[in-house]
Amino acid sequence: MAIESGNLVKQYTRRNRTFRAVDDVSISIPEGKIVVVSGSSGSGKSTLLNILSGMIRPDEGNVLIEGKDLAGLSVRERDMLRGKKIGIVPQVQSLIGGLTVRENIVLQGTFSGKKSESSSDDVRIYAELLGIEELLDVFPNSLSGGEMKRVAVARAITGDHEYIFADEPTGELDPENAGKIMDVLRSQADSGKGVLLITHDELVESRADILYSMAGGKVTPVMTNTGDVGDSHPPLPLKSQNDLLKGEHL
Numbered sequence: 001m002a003i004e005s006g007n008l009v010k011q012y013t014r015r016n017r018t019f020r021a022v023d024d025v026s027i028s029i030p031e032g033k034i035v036v037v038s039g040s041s042g043s044g045k046s047t048l049l050n051i052l053s054g055m056i057r058p059d060e061g062n063v064l065i066e067g068k069d070l071a072g073l074s075v076r077e078r079d080m081l082r083g084k085k086i087g088i089v090p091q092v093q094s095l096i097g098g099l100t101v102r103e104n105i106v107l108q109g110t111f112s113g114k115k116s117e118s119s120s121d122d123v124r125i126y127a128e129l130l131g132i133e134e135l136l137d138v139f140p141n142s143l144s145g146g147e148m149k150r151v152a153v154a155r156a157i158t159g160d161h162e163y164i165f166a167d168e169p170t171g172e173l174d175p176e177n178a179g180k181i182m183d184v185l186r187s188q189a190d191s192g193k194g195v196l197l198i199t200h201d202e203l204v205e206s207r208a209d210i211l212y213s214m215a216g217g218k219v220t221p222v223m224t225n226t227g228d229v230g231d232s233h234p235p236l237p238l239k240s241q242n243d244l245l246k247g248e249h250l
């Protein structure tokens, strides 16, 4: 199964000028893969992620979550479907201030409906992998930006959703902690989940199975690593990937 989309367009108007934040994008998130969309600030990445998760309605094009067309659903139905299927790490801080880190993580885990409550074992294991085990009983307002990001990742994966979407998951993180996040996301993909990462971090790009670049609302494929032995489409060396990504004004 997959999340699929075709010919997505989202227009915004600012100071009487209308522009396409997302311009004719067709992209799929298959289960079991890490899909990375890389681009500079303002290229349309967050808008695209929000369309694919059903938070924003596109002006044109459609999104199918496991065959279900979001266009045919009410706002409430879209919210329910998203809560069930997708664990999301938003770009901005999104933890609930009145709850401890542990409570924040567990609360999200209940939305997928798969577990009546996330087992405390799950929470502890993910917290250890992400290096936040010491923080479980503190409140979010005492955390650094990078710590909040790691808590948000733990929260997104605890619900055992089929898909994980993360907007700049390694923003504000040092390479070691960014690596921990990527290791956790890799094991999620290897266990069959579809992972979509929006980024401008080379570390994240280098861990992609499928890499796209985004510029001016348009998405261009850069690399697909099928993971098969004798892969006929080996990934480009990182340097050429970066050259391609930098060539976003093509």
Ligand SMILES: Nc1ncnc2c1ncn2[C@@H]1O[C@H](COP(=O)(O)OP(=O)(O)O)[C@@H](O)[C@H]1O
Residues within 6 Å of the ligand: 012, 013, 014, 021, 039, 040, 041, 042, 043, 044, 045, 046, 047, 048
């Ligand atoms: N609600 C909105 N109204 C008007 N312009 C918007 C809105 N949301 C985003 N934009 C603009 O659309 C462009 C793409 O934004 P965004 O998707 O957030 O980019 P990115 O995540 O790649 O930084 C930016 O120029 C941004 O300012």
Ligand SMILES: [Mg+2]
Residues within 6 Å of the ligand: 045, 046, 047, 091, 167
């Ligand atoms: Mg963004």
